[in-house]
Amino acid sequence: MANKKVCVIGMGLIGGSIALAIKKEHHAEITGVDVDKNQLRLAKSLGVIDVCAESLEAGAKEADLVVVAVPVTKTVNILEKLQQAELKQGAIVTDVGSTKQQICASADFSEQGVTFIGGHPMAGSHKSGVQAAKPHLFENAYYVLTPTNGTGMNRVIQLQNWLKGTSARFIEMAPQRHDQVAGLISHFPHIIAAGLVHQVRDAGEKDGMASQLAAGGFRDITRIASANPIMWRDILLQNKEMLLQLLEDWKIQMNKMELLIEEEDSENILHYFSEAKSFRDTLPVREKGALQSFYDLFVDVPDHPGVISDVTGILAKNNISIINIRIMETREDITGVLQLTFRSETDREEGSRFLQQSLYDTYLAE
Ligand SMILES: NC(=O)c1ccc[n+]([C@@H]2O[C@H](COP(=O)([O-])OP(=O)(O)OC[C@H]3O[C@@H](n4cnc5c(N)ncnc54)[C@H](O)[C@@H]3O)[C@@H](O)[C@H]2O)c1
Numbered sequence: 001m002a003n004k005k006v007c008v009i010g011m012g013l014i015g016g017s018i019a020l021a022i023k024k025e026h027h028a029e030i031t032g033v034d035v036d037k038n039q040l041r042l043a044k045s046l047g048v049i050d051v052c053a054e055s056l057e058a059g060a061k062e063a064d065l066v067v068v069a070v071p072v073t074k075t076v077n078i079l080e081k082l083q084q085a086e087l088k089q090g091a092i093v094t095d096v097g098s099t100k101q102q103i104c105a106s107a108d109f110s111e112q113g114v115t116f117i118g119g120h121p122m123a124g125s126h127k128s129g130v131q132a133a134k135p136h137l138f139e140n141a142y143y144v145l146t147p148t149n150g151t152g153m154n155r156v157i158q159l160q161n162w163l164k165g166t167s168a169r170f171i172e173m174a175p176q177r178h179d180q181v182a183g184l185i186s187h188f189p190h191i192i193a194a195g196l197v198h199q200v201r202d203a204g205e206k207d208g209m210a211s212q213l214a215a216g217g218f219r220d221i222t223r224i225a226s227a228n229p230i231m232w233r234d235i236l237l238q239n240k241e242m243l244l245q246l247l248e249d250w251k252i253q254m255n256k257m258e259l260l261i262e263e264e265d266s267e268n269i270l271h272y273f274s275e276a277k278s279f280r281d282t283l284p285v286r287e288k289g290a291l292q293s294f295y296d297l298f299v300d301v302p303d304h305p306g307v308i309s310d311v312t313g314i315l316a317k318n319n320i321s322i323i324n325i326r327i328m329e330t331r332e333d334i335t336g337v338l339q340l341t342f343r344s345e346t347d348r349e350e351g352s353r354f355l356q357q358s359l360y361d362t363y364l365a366e
Pocket residue numbers: 009010011012013014015033034035036039069070071072074075078096097098099120121122123124125126127128129130228231235
């Protein structure tokens with residue numbers, strides 16, 4: 001799509017990643033808008049956008065596609081402003097918000113000859129800001145679109161075409177259904193993660209031992225508590241009814257567990273964990289979406305000082321980031337195994353290639 005224009009409002013993690021994904025597939029000029037001028041300048045210097053807009057209205061005016069990527073309460077304000085603004089006839093406006101009902105209810109562009117289609121790429125990170133943006137952030141993730149009955153099929157296809165570079169899997173859903181599902185698998189777990197962190201903090205242990213020992217499991221289950229608090233405050237406020245219902249269900253579940261422990265009901269405690277394990281084990285592991293997925297690579301390493309920094313150095317030199325590294329127990333025939341965790345299949349493949357070029361043996365699990 002040559003000579004086309006895209007406007008991305010909100011130059012953070014998601015806006016930046018969408019802009020990069022669009023750049024991969026289209027020769028469009030991308031204009032960025034952000035209230036934080038530093039983020040906007042950074043986006044320009046990183047090559048995420050081509051132009052910094054002076055204002056929301058100026059940025060959106062000539063755009064064929066407008067993507068709103070700000071916290072969800074701000075999304076509603078911005079959509080209202082866009083409805084008062086001059087937009088290009090036939091443009092598509094979309095958003096990336098983690099909630100859909102209030103946003104979609106606030107978007108009526110019919111008088112402007114513009115189509116609004118709500119969207120939510122169901123992958124992300126606890127990091128914020130354009131510096132964390134990646135073109136492949138949504139690779140293999142579900143990308144929910146919420147067209148209404150009146151949205152032409154060709155408009156949905158056009159939007160999917162714009163977003164082709166995300167390599168995401170599009171799925172259509174009604175806004176209400178989206179908020180139910182996202183509440184269950186994303187919004188509510190966030191409350192629990194933050195709650196667990198509060199529980200440790202409030203225990204107020206003087207020797208700080210619990211924080212010091214908080215390792216593996218605790219860090220895994222609470223990673224998302226490090227996410228942007230403004231983003232999550234807004235999500236909770238917009239999905240109020242569903243979250244209140246889920247809190248009620250949770251209390252019932254915890255009361256049940258309280259009783260089982262009180263009664264030392266070993267059979268049913270075992271049953272509770274076994275059932276959870278069976279269900280958890282059936283969830284897709286190599287796909288993003290409801291659950292974040294990671295891509296592991298195993299590397300045989302000799303027992304030699306500096307080997308870890310050599311491996312990480314090779315990856316860093318080639319701009320491949322890893323999100324975790326673990327030294328696994330030594331096997332008899334070789335001296336050590338490093339488990340490297342990548343964010344995407346592409347990163348893992350590239351990482352493996354560069355390490356093999358440096359004569360490391362790499363392999364996947366199983
Ligand atoms: N982070 C995730 O994992 C994730 C995943 C999918 C969807 N989302 C959704 O994406 C949206 C953006 O999240 P993010 O993680 O990119 O946040 P972020 O904090 O990285 O970026 C948000 C950006 O929006 C800007 N902004 C705020 N108000 C603005 C306004 N009125 N006008 C212009 N710019 C404004 C901020 O300055 C910031 O640069 C949210 O709606 C969130 O629910 C987030």
